[in-house]
Amino acid sequence: MRLVFAYPGNLALRTGGYGYDRRLIAALEDEGWQVDLLPLGDGFPDADAVATDRAEAALSALPDGALVMIDGLAFGILDGFAAREGGRLELVALVHHPLALETGLSPERSEILRKSETRALEHARHVVVTSPETARELTAGFAVAPERITVAVPGTDPAPEARGSGGKPHILSIGSLTPRKGHGILVAALKMVEDLDWTATIAGSRDLDPATSKTIERQIGEAGLADRITLSGAVDDTRPLYAGADLFALASRYEGYGMVFAEALACGLPVVACRAGAVPDVVPESAGVLVPVDDAAAFAEALRNFLSNPDLRRLKAAGAREAGARLHDWHETGRTVSKMLKEIA
Structure with missing residues (x-):
């Protein structure tokens, strides 16, 4: 064959x-x-x-x-x-x-x-x-x-349950810095919850769309969040990133599937995302919260609920693990x- x-x-x-x-x-x-x-x-x-x-x-x-x-x-x-x-x-x-x-x-x-x-x-x-x-x-x-x-x-590889940051909640986002991934919406939403304790990592290639990468970097700086948001670039092995996270957030405007969402579920991470493309096929209500595309305020509200309510994080994390086991x-x-x-x- x-x-x-x-x-x-x-x-x-x-x-x-x-x-x-x-x-x-x-x-x-x-x-x-x-x-x-x-x-x-x-x-x-x-x-x-x-x-x-x-x-x-x-x-x-x-x-x-x-x-x-x-x-x-x-x-x-x-x-x-x-x-x-x-x-x-x-x-x-x-x-x-x-x-x-x-x-x-x-x-x-x-x-x-x-x-x-x-x-x-x-x-x-x-x-x-x-x-x-x-x-x-x-x-x-x-x-x-x-x-x-x-x-x-x-497919989705089996993964150990995320251990979390062990301190202030850590938010993980993985996706190339291109317009479709909506990182600008995520940064705007994080600005709206800067009164809460959190840190964040955005991992993804900065080379596919250099103009968008520079825009995101500038937005983070102008928002005064450079000491809280890490732009790590492309990462060959993302397993340590998932392991150290407490929440997965990606504001994609469209996904044909969304492999990173499945990977987050496999690690038992609750998800904040947009109701776009195939994302609702991947992320069930039991595992996260989906908001309208390009709605930074709604995205921020979902983040605030997770960041301020550990019980909600634990509930959605259990749902994520169950969904991940079915992948x-x-x-x-x-x-x-x-x-x-x-x-x-």
Whole structure:
């Protein structure tokens, strides 16, 4: 059994999407697949014509009947390639979340991406998504029939229960410093609760969007919170961060799944997040509080309730542990995708 896995950018980057790709590849190899990696180059989904042509040429060089899984960050703008080669290659799209739903796009750019991704997905033999919410979105907004979609939620590794800070409550947030992750909302909310005791760590790459990173750093400084909020950058091993936290908070404006929320649940951390994308699929009411997107005041109120009420933290932590115990592992993710691939190969 042989699969070509085509991906844009740097597969080693510490993001949820690339993390999913790496773990899925490993899980498929455990299922007996030979997975051949095919890099497609940088710049996606905003790659220029030269980069796009180069990626299409690499894919078009594959032999007839090749089974190819293409990460959606690139596939969504390769609609011309998909139309030309969809009848010759067995194309499987891996969609973490629709490109048109990325935060900060102009209406014109969003519509361009929606049209190109809809056309590309039309020519995919099958589509893998990481959450039921993304499946619903592709059916409702991108004309993908439900029977052409396989939901393969990310696995979550077992983790010891978070021991906490042992002192003033410590708030953990993990996510690349990009507009979609809503770190500016989190910082604004923390400013509103500065009268309470707490410290916070925001972990995530500062290189993917340097302008946003600088904005967040400036916001923290202007709020007078530089001695309470640590920007740690990308962290290879986040387990110690979860272990030392008392609360997980991330104000994402959209998530195709939200692996960090699942990881927080596995550690028994109560969660404050936004009711956005697939987050409600991951975080049950018993484990946290979800507020409207971009509502810093509501986010601050949820933080205040947790920070000032240890009993509430303990109650939601118990709910988080229960929810974490029900999460899938990566072997199950691999088996789900492997079964689908065998059926279409």
